[in-house]
Amino acid sequence: MKTSILWINSRSVVIERIKAGKYKTKNKYQIYLNGAFLNESDKVVQSINQLTPNTFYSLEIKDGEKNEKIDFQTKQExxxxxxxxxxxxxxxxxxxxxxxxxxxxxxxxxxxxxxxxxxxxxxxxxxxxxxxxxxxxxxxxxxxxxxxxxxxxxxxxxxxxxxxxxxxxxxxxxxxxxxxxxxxxxxxxxxxxxxxxxxxxxxxxxxxxxxxxxxxxxxxxxxxxxxxxxxxxxxxxxxxxxxxxxxxxxxxxxxxxxxxxxxxxxxxxxxxxxxxxxxxxxxxxxxxxxxxxDCIAVKSGKIYMGSKFKIPCENITIRNCYMEKGHGAVTIGSEMAGGVKNLLVKDCLFYDTDRGLRIKTRRGRGKDAILDQIIFEDIDMEEVKTPFVINSFYFCDPDGHTEYVRTKEVLPVDERTPVIKFLAFRNIKAYHCHFAALFLYGLPEKKIEKVELSNIEVTYAKHAQAGYPAMMEELNPVSKMGLYANNIKELILKDVVITGALQEPLQIINVDTYKKE
Structure with missing residues (x-):
């Protein structure tokens, strides 16, 4: 375990305890400043405030296992x-x-x-x-x-x-x-x-x-x-x-x-x-x-702004966060006509959100609405109704219920067609889920290029609720549904365990290449 300085200015310093837990540390630790006890914490990311500008400090971290000492100097003011x-x-x-x-x-x-x-x-x-x-x-x-x-x-x-x-x-x-x-x-x-x-x-x-x-x-x-x-x-x-x-x-x-x-x-x-x-x-x-x-919603404009400026959301890091009560813990879209790329979500806790990962896109968002390099790692979820949702038929806004958006038939690929490239989900535990474990639905004419699922564990609540895993037309309420995957070019499953599904835990439809280990 190592403690690093995450950020510093003239009056505050923020420390981060590396590999100490997800949002909360496994054990409480004590903070000493210039030899005097300051406080006790169980947060992975901890602020220390009320410092003096342009001053040298000695910070000591004690957790019963190892003592660490960090010297730093605040900035001038x-x-x-x-x-x-x-x-x-x-x-x-x-x-x-x-x-x-x-x-x-x-x-x-x-x-x-x-x-x-x-x-x-x-x-x-x-x-x-x-x-x-x-x-x-x-x-x-x-x-x-x-x-x-x-x-x-x-x-x-x-x-x-x-x-x-x-x-x-x-x-x-x-x-x-x-x-x-x-x-x-x-x-x-x-x-x-x-x-x-x-x-x-x-x-x-x-x-x-x-x-x-x-x-x-x-x-x-x-x-x-x-x-x-x-x-x-x-x-x-x-x-x-x-x-x-x-x-x-x-x-x-x-x-x-x-x-x-x-x-x-x-x-x-x-x-x-x-x-x-x-x-x-x-x-x-x-x-x-x-x-x-939504707790966090990553966006890049509706079709006018996305097609005019073509500026994606990119290089986003979400780490050691705790998310509860929201519709989605981390959502991408639906206004993302400029695309989203290089998103990393790591070492987070999701509790009692409707969804964990929530991707919302649809026809009409445009050819610049490209999702790529979306990575979720080392995450614990509890009481999340559907942990993973990729919805290519999101129905909100005035055009959301049109036949063009809702149809599951193959349509021509043109300048209105969005793209989903690579997504990976690794080392994730989702306990006491309700609707479905994973609901992944790409467009038939532009399939999701690659989804990698590695070391995933899902269980269901004893009295699981029934509901809609995604906001799209022609879905029925479900409860304890397993993995549903439709319209994906390459799907890789490694050590994916779904316990307690009411029906076949893996429903793989229209997937070109499917690897299960």
């Missing part, structure tokens, strides 16, 4: 701007938006905007480049529920020469007007939002979750929206009660989401945890999710 010195009240009553925004605007490089203990009522805060914001423990940024106070981000603004357009607002893969999010970044870089405090979107069924959007009105805000941003770190915070998607990086690169807690009620609508869309180099490490929709 020029000044700290305390928002209370800019007039912020922190009483949960006054609107502190302008005071905090003033501190942000005045913050020089290599400096910090500091938010001390208190409840700060806000609407939208806009980020700028070269900024660090820290929320102290028991500091809460509480979003106002009055929709009339929020600015609007237009979907597209036509350029003066009418050759291009400028995209600001977004909703579910299309450039559409939306309320500015609680924290909004547009074309900014080198930003850190960290600390032990809380971002509370203030959403409920009394406001945003029952919002009835009429034609021409903007869509709901996110908790954090990053539009064309680079080098962003979000670390340590609790983020809850988002009006819609919680964290939405959009056409952004080099992002880190570390040691966060994301909580939305399990019945709240569209409250995905984290939705990287057409982003590159994204690390999601040590994050706890409990949400009302």
């Amino acid at each position: 020029y000044v700290t701007l305390d928002i209370t010195e800019f007039g912020a009240k922190g009483d949960g009553i006054h609107d502190d938006t302008l005071c905090i925004q003033t501190a942000i605007n005045c913050c020089p490089k290599n400096s910090r905007v500091y938010i001390p203990k208190g409840i700060y009522k806000i609407t939208t805060l806009f980020l700028k480049s070269d900024l660090q914001i820290e929320l102290e423990k028991d500091a809460i940024l509480l979003a106002d529920s009055d929709q009339s106070k929020y600015p609007i981000l237009p979907g597209t603004i036509e350029s003066y020469d009418e050759r291009e357009d400028y995209n600001l607002g977004s909703w579910e893969g299309n450039p559409l007007p939306a309320y500015a999010s609680i924290i909004t970044g547009v074309n900014v870089s080198n930003v850190v939002i960290s600390g032990e405090g809380t971002l509370d979107g203030g959403a409920s069924f009394d406001n945003w979750w029952s919002y009835k959007r009429e034609k021409g009105m903007p869509f709901r805000p996110r908790m954090l929206f990053l539009n064309h941003c680079n080098q962003i770190v979000v670390q340590g915070l609790t983020i809850k009660n988002s009006p819609s998607w919680t964290l939405h990086p959009y056409f952004s690169n080099d992002l880190k989401f570390i040691d966060l807690k994301i909580e939305n009620p399990d019945h709240s609508p569209n409250t995905d945890g984290l939705d990287p869309e057409s982003c590159k180099n994204v690390d999601i490490i040590g994050v706890y999710f409990s949400v009302g929709d």
Whole structure:
């Protein structure tokens, strides 16, 4: 076992205990800082906060088996701007938006905007480049529920020469007007939002979750929206009660989401945890999710955005995360017309989600909607209704129930046809499942190229529920279904054990090459 420094800045350091467990360590360990006991933890990814800038520290980890010592130095910091010195009240009553925004605007490089203990009522805060914001423990940024106070981000603004357009607002893969999010970044870089405090979107069924959007009105805000941003770190915070998607990086690169807690009620609508869309180099490490929709949903736009920009989501690492209550633990799509490639999910726990892996695509997403190098390794699931779903007939949106999308007949391959290349699932245990173990359904005219399943163990709940393994037409509810595989070029099974299926555990249909070891 080895402990490494995952991330460091002027006030915090994050450690990761390598091969110590999945999200939680097998045994608790003690943390000593400069010889003094700091705390005890059972998290694989652990933040250490309230440090002093430009200071040498000696960190010691004791777990009863082996002691480790790590020396490090925090980064420099020029000044700290305390928002209370800019007039912020922190009483949960006054609107502190302008005071905090003033501190942000005045913050020089290599400096910090500091938010001390208190409840700060806000609407939208806009980020700028070269900024660090820290929320102290028991500091809460509480979003106002009055929709009339929020600015609007237009979907597209036509350029003066009418050759291009400028995209600001977004909703579910299309450039559409939306309320500015609680924290909004547009074309900014080198930003850190960290600390032990809380971002509370203030959403409920009394406001945003029952919002009835009429034609021409903007869509709901996110908790954090990053539009064309680079080098962003979000670390340590609790983020809850988002009006819609919680964290939405959009056409952004080099992002880190570390040691966060994301909580939305399990019945709240569209409250995905984290939705990287057409982003590159994204690390999601040590994050706890409990949400009302997908925990993580990897996207790259609907057909307009995907075909116009052709920017996939790529180089995504999800590690040592805990996901529960969501529709899918890790979902790809359905808005992924630009494709998704090089996605690694490793050392994670999934509990009581509807699905573990959930791929949602369909005809019409386009030839650039290419999925490739999707890897899941070393994952434990429990009470997941269907652990693995690849659905090439996803039926949501107005065109989802058309004959073109729903038919299982072979259609011509053209510019509207999506592609699924290589997927691998290794060293995965899924206990107390309900609907089906694996449901893999490719297009008949463009089969999934290769699926590799290695060292997979699935069991079912004693009183398993019945339900639909995928959102597609012409399915009947199932319970304790085994592996269903249809329209795959090459399927490799090695040490796949499904215990307790009510029918034939392996249903292999229209598979060109099938290897079972």
